[in-house]
Amino acid sequence: MPAPLGRVVEMLSTLPGVGPKTALRLGLNLLSRPAGETAALAASLKSLHELVGFCEVCGCFAEQGFCQYCDDPKREARTVCLVEQPVDVLMMERSHSYRGHYHVLHGRLSPVDGVGPEQLNLAALDARVKAGLKELILATSATVDGEATAHYFARRYRDAGLVISRIARGVPEGGELEYLDEHTLSRALDQRISWDSASL
Numbered sequence: 001m002p003a004p005l006g007r008v009v010e011m012l013s014t015l016p017g018v019g020p021k022t023a024l025r026l027g028l029n030l031l032s033r034p035a036g037e038t039a040a041l042a043a044s045l046k047s048l049h050e051l052v053g054f055c056e057v058c059g060c061f062a063e064q065g066f067c068q069y070c071d072d073p074k075r076e077a078r079t080v081c082l083v084e085q086p087v088d089v090l091m092m093e094r095s096h097s098y099r100g101h102y103h104v105l106h107g108r109l110s111p112v113d114g115v116g117p118e119q120l121n122l123a124a125l126d127a128r129v130k131a132g133l134k135e136l137i138l139a140t141s142a143t144v145d146g147e148a149t150a151h152y153f154a155r156r157y158r159d160a161g162l163v164i165s166r167i168a169r170g171v172p173e174g175g176e177l178e179y180l181d182e183h184t185l186s187r188a189l190d191q192r193i194s195w196d197s198a199s200l
Contacts, residue, residue, distance in 0.1 A: 055104075061089075082102075109149045154166075169187040
């Protein structure tokens with residue numbers, strides 16, 4: 001194939017979930033589009049790193065200074081949900097049920113990978129706790145490293161005078177028991193709630 005197309009295919013294939021065949025299809029699709037469309041795509045990609053950074057307070061995506069969540073006066077500033085990555089904030093917001101603030105660690109504890117507390121967005125969280133948080137919600141992943149991270153922060157702030165909670169794990173909405181693994185089912189049993197609470 002022509003060298004310019006080959007370079008595009010090579011770059012596209014480095015994206016997660018995009019193999020060589022998909023990268024070739026995408027490259028050919030871009031080539032078949034009007035030049036103005038591909039130029040607009042190139043311009044938006046170029047501006048991505050120039051215009052999008054991270055919030056100075058919570059570490060989430062932000063165009064400048066502070067993110068839209070930290071800037072929103074209607075959100076509960078003394079409740080913070082701790083997540084691993086900025087994309088986790090986007091997923092949490094899809095629920096439309098959380099109205100507090102966030103704190104993004106930009107990773108999780110993983111001694112095997114050489115990731116300790118000093119590699120995480122920790123100093124900013126310490127400052128927020130000292131400023132008077134009311135509740136810290138631990139929303140790290142349900143992996144071994146995610147659980148270890150949650151335990152670390154629960155221990156770190158247990159004497160800080162705030163409520164520390166963990167998001168529940170268990171049966172997903174619409175899920176059927178026959179398709180669940182034993183760990184998920186065990187979690188669901190351990191974190192069961194009364195029928196009156198469940199029916200509210």
